[in-house]
Amino acid sequence: MEKTPYNPSKKATGRVKNPLPAPVDCRYCQSPVSIAKNSAIYGREYGEWPWLYVCESSLCRAYIGMHPFTAIPLGTLANQELRNARKECKPAFNHIWQSGLMTRTEAYQWLAKKLSIPAGECHFGWFDVDLCHRAKLICEGVAA
């Protein structure tokens, strides 16, 4: 049977560490959140797993993708501002481990410590705008 968020892969689901619960209400406007394909946002389907959680309010446009072949959200629901912040701030972090200064895992642990958050919660997809910018400043400091 074809895999969908309604019929996710048990194997893929089991591999996701610290799964976030599926969003029920939008954190911005409290509208219900539903499952949709990303073609609803982009006009065509992208990727091997084109599923999203999306706020039902057309004004809000908050959404978040899912881990491939699961119904587990990649992070918290994000509006345009938060999506931009995550996109803008993550490269400074990637630069740290891609330059070989630390492994990726070490870099997440190091950043978690600097941000005073548990390592299991140190994912850009989980960050709010403020945390994204704090993370960027920290990462730029060490990468400079």
Ligand SMILES: [Zn+2]
């Ligand atoms: Zn909303």
